[in-house]
Amino acid sequence: MAEKMIVTSDAAPKAIGPYSLGVWAGDLLFVSGQTPTDPATGAIVDGDVVAQAHQAIKNVRAVLQAAGLDLADVVKSTLFIKDMNEFSRINEVYASYFTPxxxxxxxxxxxRLPKDVLVELEVVARRP
Structure with a gap:
């Protein structure tokens, strides 16, 4: 049985608890939920749910890139949102990053989400 391989990235926010940013399990990479945290400052980005959705996706992408992958390699994503009334706005942001x-x-x-953010995104990606 292969060992788990941990993925880290200086371009993504540091973990705020006892978890890894990403974990390889065979050809699958499991990326922990990413919040709209600015990796440079550790602060939540200013702005509404649109600004927060952009930053959460950018943080996911940073972890993927540290593992040699990109958003096109994502096979499953889970969005956690504070208000389902914001679904269409978040969906527009999501669609600007993910393509068919x-x-x-x-x-x-x-x-409720960590640090009272409005959106969090976790993904599973596969090695091409």
Whole structure:
């Protein structure tokens, strides 16, 4: 059985708990949920759900790139959002980063996210 390989990135925010940014398991990379945290400052980006969605996706992309992958390699994503009324706005941002064929996706409204952010994104990607 192969060991887990951990992925880190200076271009993504540091973990705020006992978890890894990314973990390889065979040909699959599991990327932990990324919030709209500015990796340079550690602060949540200013702005509304659109600004936060852009930053969360950029943080996911940074972890993927550290592993030699990109958003096109994502096979499954899960969006956690604070308000389902913002779904269409978040969806527009999402569609500006992901292209067909789109990954499978779930989107759930949650009561609260870390640091009271409005959106968090986690993904599973595959090695080409």
């Amino acid at each position: 064929p789109y990954p499978a996706r779930s989107c759930v409204e949650v009561a």
